[in-house]
Structure formats: structure tokens, C-alpha cells
Amino acid sequence: MATLDDLKKRIASVKSTQKITKAMKMVAAAKLRRAQENAEKGRPYSEKMNNIILNLSNGISDKENAPKLLSGTGEEKVHLCVVLTSDRGLCGGFNTNIIKKAKLYFQKIIDDGKTLKIITVGSKGYDQLKRTYKENIVEKISFKDSKNINYLDAEKVGKMIIENFEKKEFDVCTIFYNKFKNVITQIPQEQQIIPLKSSEAKNDLPDDNYEFEPDEDEILSNLLPKNISTQIFKAMLENSASEQGSRMSAMDNATRNAGEMVDKLTIEYNRSRQAAITKELIEIISGAESL
Amino acid sequence: MSELFNLEIINPEKSFFTKDDVNEVVVPAYEGEMGILKDHISIISFLKPGIMKVFTSNSEEKFYIEDGILEFKDNSLSILTSSVIKYDQLDRDYIQKSIQEAEENLSKDDINDQQRFLISQKIDTLKSVIVN
Numbered sequence: 191m192a193t194l195d196d197l198k199k200r201i202a203s204v205k206s207t208q209k210i211t212k213a214m215k216m217v218a219a220a221k222l223r224r225a226q227e228n229a230e231k232g233r234p235y236s237e238k239m240n241n242i243i244l245n246l247s248n249g250i251s252d253k254e255n256a257p258k259l260l261s262g263t264g265e266e267k268v269h270l271c272v273v274l275t276s277d278r279g280l281c282g283g284f285n286t287n288i289i290k291k292a293k294l295y296f297q298k299i300i301d302d303g304k305t306l307k308i309i310t311v312g313s314k315g316y317d318q319l320k321r322t323y324k325e326n327i328v329e330k331i332s333f334k335d336s337k338n339i340n341y342l343d344a345e346k347v348g349k350m351i352i353e354n355f356e357k358k359e360f361d362v363c364t365i366f367y368n369k370f371k372n373v374i375t376q377i378p379q380e381q382q383i384i385p386l387k388s389s390e391a392k393n394d395l396p397d398d399n400y401e402f403e404p405d406e407d408e409i410l411s412n413l414l415p416k417n418i419s420t421q422i423f424k425a426m427l428e429n430s431a432s433e434q435g436s437r438m439s440a441m442d443n444a445t446r447n448a449g450e451m452v453d454k455l456t457i458e459y460n461r462s463r464q465a466a467i468t469k470e471l472i473e474i475i476s477g478a479e480s481l
Numbered sequence: 482m483s484e485l486f487n488l489e490i491i492n493p494e495k496s497f498f499t500k501d502d503v504n505e506v507v508v509p510a511y512e513g514e515m516g517i518l519k520d521h522i523s524i525i526s527f528l529k530p531g532i533m534k535v536f537t538s539n540s541e542e543k544f545y546i547e548d549g550i551l552e553f554k555d556n557s558l559s560i561l562t563s564s565v566i567k568y569d570q571l572d573r574d575y576i577q578k579s580i581q582e583a584e585e586n587l588s589k590d591d592i593n594d595q596q597r598f599l600i601s602q603k604i605d606t607l608k609s610v611i612v613n
């Protein structure tokens with residue numbers, strides 16, 4: 191049985207851990223509000239962009255000559271997966287959930303005999319994937335140094351993807367990220383960005399007769415690369431809000447667990463203190479009786 | 482009868498500027514400056530770097546935009562741009578830096594005609610801003 195001193199030390203250590211988790215929770219809560227705001231503010235841009243592209247692609251008459259970013263290369267041999275994770279840990283199941291989702295997808299690709307290439311954004315994703323998929327990872331990117339998520343970072347990733355696409359390094363590109371639903375729920379998402387999946391809601395789009403200047407093809411070929419960056423930016427924004435939310439609830443749980451532990455240890459401490467006193471008393475009394 | 486329509490300028494971070502009493506907007510469209518008034522036909526167009534002017538009944542605002550897409554539909558105009566700055570907030574240092582960067586890009590060999598056109602547009606616009 192632990193001595194009184196040991197118990198005292200353990201209580202103190204749990205208490206100081208609790209202080210840390212509590213502080214982290216506060217910080218995450220403050221950051222969450224900002225990240226959430228940013229994610230919400232960023233939505234109109236990507237939604238509008240999507241709408242315009244849908245409108246444009248509906249207007250394209252010649253599907254054969256449509257830009258490759260829209261229609262694909264016609265093959266599906268090489269898959270590129272962009273896995274967006276955080277740079278920091280201690281955020282509950284946040285990274286693990288994305289990785290789990292991504293791994294399922296990877297397995298399917300490998301089982302189908304296709305080639306898999308991975309780009310990891312954020313160092314935690316790389317750490318978790320390098321064990322199994324080391325030779326598949328073609329690039330790892332981390333934005334540890336930039337304090338806020340900015341569009342330039344997303345553009346860098348987007349440009350890299352497009353460059354690789356133009357070099358015919360891959361046929362299909364999918365991104366993985368966590369969509370922020372609310373503080374306790376983040377949904378891991380997979381989203382195919384090349385070729386663009388435009389099947390959704392094609393029918394309920396109003397049939398607008400837009401005028402295009404210059405022509406549809408030219409606008410599309412300018413817009414599609416931008417759309418890639420925009421989608422990545424959106425994913426990064428959603429991800430950062432999810433990360434903070436996930437961290438907040440994880441730290442909240444940790445604080446509560448630490449509290450429970452302190453209670454339990456305190457009871458144990460008091461009991462053994464009481465037991466020691468009782469034992470001493472018995473010794474004194476029985477010593478006095480024997481005289 | 483009112484001659485006003487809505488305008489929204491959106492950049493990736495947020496909705497940058499909204500106004501619902503706009504008389505006229507002049508944008509640097511890809512094939513030349515284009516003025517938009519109420520009841521314009523639905524249009525989607527590609528923008529080049531330049532100065533965009535917004536006229537309301539009693540004021541005029543100017544923005545510098547680097548690129549973008551314009552969509553006009555049902556009397557609401559949306560402009561998606563990756564970089565937009567209010568004209569009077571442009572400072573000399575930023576312009577000089579941008580011009581320098583653009584000129585470096587222009588001297589690269591691996592750009593196509595369209596890119597070259599857009600970059601020289603950008604330089605021209607920025608230079609004209611400095612002069613004024």
C-alpha cells in the first residue's frame with residue numbers, strides 16, 4: 191500500500207496536470223471562436239466558386255475537349271491523396287479519425303491494384319502514416335511557422351497539385367479533412383477534387399442563360415486551378431476549427447477526469463491517514479492495558 | 482424607378498465588401514473595361530488585374546483587384562477575387578514590391594502568352610497608381 195507521502199505527491203501531480211489541461215482548454219476555446227468565425231466567413235467564396243463552375247460545366251457543349259481538371263485524364267490508375275492534419279497533438283481523436291478514414295481508402299486503392307501517392311499536410315499526419323505508407327508519401331508539407339491560416343499557403347499546395355497533374359503524375363486527387371459540425375462533432379471527409387465531381391444537384395440548378403466573356407472554355411481553364419486552391423483553403427479552415435473544437439472537448443474531458451482522480455486519491459489519503467491514527471491509538475491502548 | 486443593384490466582393494477569407502445601393506460598377510474584365518448597370522444580362526466573366534470602380538448615388542469607391550471572376554445574375558453582382566485592396570489603402574511599399582515580383586515573373590521563360598498578358602496588365606495598373 192502506498193504510504194501517505196506517496197499519496198500526497200500523486201495528488202499534487204494530478205492537480206498540476208489538471209491545471210495544464212484546464213489552461214489548454216481555455217486557450218482552445220478562445221482559438222475555436224476565431225477559427226469558427228473564419229471558417230464561416232470563408233464559406234461564401236467556395237460556395238460561389240462551386241456554383242459558377244457547375245453553371246459553366248453545364249454550359250459546355252463539347253465534353254470531349256473539356257479541360258482535363260474537370261473531366262479527368264480518362265484513366266484511374268494513379269491516385270493522389272492529400273491528407274490534412276494538424277501540427278500539434280493533444281486534440282483527442284482529431285488526427286486519428288482522418289487517418290482512419292484515409293487508411294480505409296488507401297487499402298481500397300491498393301487492393302484494386304492501383305498506384306497510391308500521398309501528400310501529407312501537417313506533421314501529425316505524416317507521423318502516423320510513415321509507418322505503413324512510407325514509400326507512398328511523395329511530399330510532406332507543414333505550416334507550423336504560419337500563425338494563421340492564409341490563402342497563400344493553400345495556394346502553394348494547390349499549385350503543387352496542379353503542377354503534378356500537368357506532369358501526368360496522377361489521375362485522381364482526393365483530399366481528406368475534418369469538417370467542423372459543432373464543438374463535439376467533427377466529421378472526417380473525403381472529397382474528390384480532380385476530376386471534379388459535378389453530379390450532385392445538377393438537375394435542380396436553374397437553367398440560366400449566361401453570357402460568357404471570354405468563352406466558357408477559357409474561363410473554366412482559368413477557374414479550375416483556382417478552385418483547387420479554394421477547396422484546399424476551405425479544408426484547411428474547417429480543419430483548424432475542428433482541431434480547436436476537438437482539443438477543447440478532449441481537454442475538458444481530461445480536466446474532469448483529473449478532478450475525479452483527485453477526489454479518489456483524496457479519499458484514499460484520508461482513509462489511510464485515519465487508519466494510521468487508529469492503529470496508533472490501538473497500540474497505545476493495548477500497551478496501557480497490558481501494564 | 483430605382484436604378485440600384487447589389488454588389489458583393491468576396492475574397493477567400495471573408496465577404497470583403499457588400500452594398501445594396503449601387504448605381505454602376507466598372508470592372509477590368511478580361512477583354513477590356515466593362516460597366517455594369519441594373520438589369521444587365523446574366524454574365525460570367527474573368528477579370529484581369531486592375532482598378533474597379535463602384536458608384537453609388539452619392540459616393541464613388543475604388544478597389545485594386547488582382548484577379549477574379551464576376552457573376553451577374555438577377556441584379557446582384559458577385560465578384561470573387563483572391564486579392565482585393567481598397568484603392569486608398571494601397572501604399573507605396575506594397576506597390577513597389579508587387580511590381581518587382583511581377584517583373585521577376587515576367588522574365589521567366591516558362592510562362593505562356595496569357596500569363597504574360599496578365600502580369601504586364603498588373604504592372605501597368607500598379608505603375609499608374611504610383612503616378613497618381
